[in-house]
Amino acid sequence: MELNGHRGRITIHPLFFATGILSALTGGFLMFCAAVFAALEHECAHACVARRYGYRLDRVVLMPYGAAVSGDLAGIGRREELAVLLAGPLSNLATGLFFVALWWMFPETYPYTELAASVSFSLFFVNLLPARPLDGGRLLSMLLRPLGKKKARIAEGLFCLLVAGMVLGFFVWSCFSEPQWTALFFAGMLVFGTFGGGTYERIAFDPKRFLHGVEERRVAVDAALPVGNALRFVREDKYLTLLLFENGTFLAEVNEEDLLAAFSEGRYGEPLAALA
Numbered sequence: 669m670e671l672n673g674h675r676g677r678i679t680i681h682p683l684f685f686a687t688g689i690l691s692a693l694t695g696g697f698l699m700f701c702a703a704v705f706a707a708l709e710h711e712c713a714h715a716c717v718a719r720r721y722g723y724r725l726d727r728v729v730l731m732p733y734g735a736a737v738s739g740d741l742a743g744i745g746r747r748e749e750l751a752v753l754l755a756g757p758l759s760n761l762a763t764g765l766f767f768v769a770l771w772w773m774f775p776e777t778y779p780y781t782e783l784a785a786s787v788s789f790s791l792f793f794v795n796l797l798p799a800r801p802l803d804g805g806r807l808l809s810m811l812l813r814p815l816g817k818k819k820a821r822i823a824e825g826l827f828c829l830l831v832a833g834m835v836l837g838f839f840v841w842s843c844f845s846e847p848q849w850t851a852l853f854f855a856g857m858l859v860f861g862t863f864g865g866g867t868y869e870r871i872a873f874d875p876k877r878f879l880h881g882v883e884e885r886r887v888a889v890d891a892a893l894p895v896g897n898a899l900r901f902v903r904e905d906k907y908l909t910l911l912l913f914e915n916g917t918f919l920a921e922v923n924e925e926d927l928l929a930a931f932s933e934g935r936y937g938e939p940l941a942a943l944a
Contacts, residue, residue, distance in 0.1 A: 723752070
């Protein structure tokens with residue numbers, strides 16, 4: 669599967685199938701499907717913003733009623749990391765607000781979109797909980813970094829287990845009336861997240877691609893285009909050459925090595941003309 673110009677791998681956790689089957693048997697299959705699509709939207713939003721700063725989505729794992737992303741964010745600036753973390757929840761919030769606006773303009777659509785809106789809003793709020801692999805857990809990790817890696821990791825684990833325990837307690841309480849199986853699987857996902865982590869992989873020039881030959885991709889762009897916006901033209905299976913034009917006149921060429929080197933130096937806002 670190709671995500672935002674890079675090949676992203678989507679794998680499926682074994683419990684994903686169990687949850688789908690259980691949902692079908694208990695009449696909650698539509699809820700399950702809505703949650704999966706909302707989760708994929710969430711992760712793709714992370715990938716789009718991460719790519720803007722020189723990172724790529726490495727692997728998405730479909731979990732029961734959700735998804736987790738893996739890779740490495742090492743070296744990213746705090747402001748850029750915050751933007752990546754918030755991209756997922758904000759995409760769900762925007763989707764939920766879209767449906768609310770739709771209801772205001774066309775009230776008759778409410779019965780058909782209420783479930784999708786509820787799931788979107790739920791993902792927005794749930795992902796702000798301070799527990800991995802949720803975005804709130806990654807945000808907590810950012811805040812705890814001054815404590816040191818070891819202490820921060822211990823504190824993160826305690827927060828995660830606390831939240832998972834509360835969710836599990838809610839499931840036990842619901843068993844006295846109507847069992848909320850979603851809460852049980854969600855608690856399991858949080859515990860699983862304690863021993864894993866969602867990250868991105870730094871985009872870098874890989875000379876090994878030339879061992880078997882690679883096709884060149886030539887793209888004509890305005891020389892005033894910021895370096896940060898040019899990353900969307902990079903492809904893993906092609907070698908990029910940017911043809912810079914200024915006022916309709918050819919100016920220079922910028923190759924992939926120079927572009928990615930500029931990213932590694934944090935020169936996101938500079939015009940491409942500065943690399944010529």
